[in-house]
Amino acid sequence: MTAASKKLRWQVFSVLRPSEPSPAARRWRTFHLTVLAVGLLAVILLSIDEFASGHRVYLRGAIWIVTIIFLVEYLARLWVAPEIPAYVDKSPTRARLHWIVSLPGLIGLLAIMPVVMMTGGYSISGADTASVFCILWILKLGLHAPAFGTLARVISNERAPIASVLIVFAILLMAAATAAHMFERVKQPEAFGNLPNAMWWAVVTLTTTGYGDVVPLTAGGRMIGSLLMISGIAVLALMTGVLATGFAQEERRREYLRVWDQVSRVPIFASLGVVTLSEIVGKLRTRYYPAHVTVLRRGDPGDSMFFISNGEVEVRLPTGGSVRLDDGAFFGEMALLNRQPRAASVATTRPTTLLVLYASDFYEIASHIPALAEAVENEAKRRREENLGREGKR
Missing domain, CATH: 1.10.287.70 (Helix Hairpins)
Known part of the structure; x- marks a missing residue:
């Protein structure tokens, strides 16, 4: 398999992966749920004789389109199965066989059964077997519900x-x-x-x-x-x-692991030891913001500071200028240290993951980790000097 094919397979897998936060993956999930809703609505309406009598052709056409889309999706997921982390140590053929008999694979197979049955001679009507299989499309909603995995782990643990x-x-x-x-x-x-x-x-x-x-x-x-x-x-x-x-x-375990992963991306935390890092992880909270959303407004209470795990924000200074901060940077520390209202507004420029540290937790951590507090204070001092310099030039 060529490098270009592997790259394409990985890109397709990333789009189809349920937990992928990229815009393309979100657009695919929105499209998939819309197609699913249209298909289920068409099957339900087709079972109502009074309604279906005048719209039967359109409803059947909608079901055909939906089943074909699900067939294409099934083949795509089968093709990218070797990219699933659980199957990376298997050959492509074995990975695909494992996926076929997995729960997502079986749900995908049920979703395309109407195509197989209709190809074999079944017509689409409100009472035949193909339409009954169409109702099983509702199982695909489970693939969009991460809580199902959580439920399985809870039942296993308890x-x-x-x-x-x-x-x-x-x-x-x-x-x-x-x-x-x-x-x-x-x-x-x-x-x-x-x-x-x-x-x-x-x-x-x-x-x-x-x-x-x-x-x-x-x-x-x-x-x-x-x-x-x-x-x-x-x-x-x-x-x-x-x-x-x-x-x-x-949920506490998942949140801890999620925050740990985000914290490890921030340079100011990366140099700290594992014990120290575990103490900080317990204090931080993860917040996800879409693009062009105001995180802080000028005049808000300075009760927390923010670390950018990934993404970018724009700090709108009171002087009229702006500064952009990206991965690894932090903001909101000056208001927190001085216990003053926010001096600037901050908004995201693209989807951003932030780690929030509240004032009470910051001072508790600072008493145990002077190096962290010193780094934050030095950065706050540097930014104050930069702001004063800008005002002097004006």
Whole structure:
């Protein structure tokens, strides 16, 4: 494979990658979601006979276009599969085979099944099999939801407590179904005459759904139902607590790694040791700004300073001039050190990632890391002198 082909494959992979922040990738995601919405709307409208009777040709055409777009996307993703980090140590053929059987590959395959079925002779109507597969396009939304990956990690990390809760759920379910079967089978043989029917009532009651289609009539059955409802609230609350704690811990880990990656790009932090850097990472907050957005306004309170991880900002000075700062620079330190309102406005010139350090955290870090505080103060002094020089020339 030539170098040009590899470069092209990497560029296509970058555009198709869900987490890619580049403008081209964002435009692709917007286009992909728009096509998906159009396809699903066309399938839904096609199932309404009153509406479809006069627009059937257009709706079928829309579905055909959407399926062809998904087919092209599937082939493109198959081609760039060797660029996926998890498959870089495999041959291109093995990488593509692994991708085909992966969850994104299977979802992509389901998305193009209508093309295969229609090519094989199926027509597109509101009730045929091809249209049913079109509804499965909704699964592609999962590829745009990074939280699904987080959910999978949370379930993996918390599998022991989740398994314990599920075991408690199963014990309560079987015990309540058995007791209800014993108490209610004489009076309600259809609803409680066997364990599967009694288990249906137990599931409805334990999950606090309460359809009301099956209700115990005996005193013993009602007592079992009361205890089961109370137990169901406790079990569901316990499961919610486990998942909420897992999500919070996973989000903290992700944010820590994300901030660490951004901090390592700032030269003023790069020379610090790992222990010191870990202390700083815990204090910084990541903020993402699109182009031409005002970050600070003149006169705002000087309660924080900003480090540019990547991107560019324009500092609009009160003298009428402006200064541009890019990767590795920082701003807002003068107002923070002097505890004065902002003397200048700052706006992004292109998409920018900033690290925010609040005043209380800055002074806490400064007490432990004098070198960092000294570097910030020296830069603030240099900028003050530059501003004075500009005013003197005016």
